[in-house]
Amino acid sequence: MGSAGDDGAAPVRLDPPERLSRTVTAWEGEAGRAWLAALPDLTAELLRRWRLTPERVLAAGGQISMIVLVRDAEGGPAVLKVGLVNRETDQEHAALAHWDGHGAVRLLAADPGQGALLLERLHADESLRSLAEPRAMLEATDLLRRLWVPPAAGHPFTSVADFTGELAELLARRRAEPYAADARALIDEALAARAGLVADSAESFLLHGDFHHGNVLAGDRMPWLAIDPKPKVGERAYDLAWLARDRLATLAAQPGSRAAARRRITSLADALEVDRDRLRGWSLFRAVEAGVWYLSVGGREDGELLLEFASWL
Structure with missing residues (x-):
């Protein structure tokens, strides 16, 4: 196949x-369908503009982005990512640049503006989920130490306080919906936890925002590298809360799930010198918010599992 940038190709x-x-249709409705309809033409234009030759589309790619393995004009391997731009993804490029x-x-x-990123090629089929959990957690915490850096002056990133403030307002409104009836006590606890956490947070780090084993891939220049950030600026415990519930289905299936979840909170907090109570609070809020969101879009199984995890904390 000739390069997409070749004259006459x-x-x-x-x-x-x-x-x-x-996923885009289920989560974004009509706006998602419109974006999907325009995606092939947009991708073709990006291939032409950046003089890329496509190899294949990753079928398992992103939930709101198309991932294309490509070769650049010199034949080097790369990845073209074309994603739906929203409030969580619009600063991904800025975090990666930082x-x-x-x-x-x-x-x-x-x-x-088009949600398009050209990235170095990693090993898409080899994430931290390919490792046993204890080893994966060690690698994950080591990587977080490198990612947690101060943001630059005048940075564009949303603060954890502002972002979770929007989420808290949505969560409070969803509390009244029939699908949330059984979760109202948990919702109240999560909202109270979030209010206390943002009232006295003093940390300001650049955070990944969506850090879990599946978002860490094997690389060539380094053993493991993070992908797909949804960056925020704030305290480290917020970022660690996603990792605290990683491999949740496996955690839920084992005996003593409640105790295991609490041990994981303690272990992660101690390993990264994060306050245990703050990690517990952010883990609770983020699990409840995500769980109720899943219920709102018809993802009952995922939603109930997340709410069960929150109840263990």
């Missing part, structure tokens, strides 16, 4: 994979 049309179409490959995938080019 036919435009390359790449259709979104089924998983992407399904980290500049230290602990995270290297950004090669970006068109933020």
